[in-house]
Amino acid sequence: MALTISKNPYETFVVLTVSGKVDPQNVKDLEDNIRNAFSGRQASMIFDFTGLEFIISSGMGLLLVGRNLAAERGGSVLIAGVRPDVYRVFDLLDFPAFFKFHPTVDAAINELLATAG
Structure with a gap:
């Protein structure tokens, strides 16, 4: 799949889906999207x-x-909806020590909204 x-x-x-x-061949596209993701008051990012x-x-x-980039703006990054086979790689590389993982985008959004107020 492309x-x-x-x-x-x-x-x-x-939310970056x-x-x-x-x-x-396409990792540069991901980099460009991450580096250009924020605008205005946005400080946090959810990777879907x-x-x-x-x-x-x-x-x-x-x-x-x-x-x-999020930390420079006073925000954070959350990761949502990761398939079990992909999560195993994140877990082996200790990514849960650096990022909060959520089962769904809605759960990640709810956390950001709860901590915003």
């Missing part, structure tokens, strides 16, 4: 990985770039 990335901006955060496979099938290590490293 990589598709879409951005859904909210007032104080953005990443579907398909992040591979050497519901449709993510595969991500190369350099793509995983870009999630840390997103985390740093």
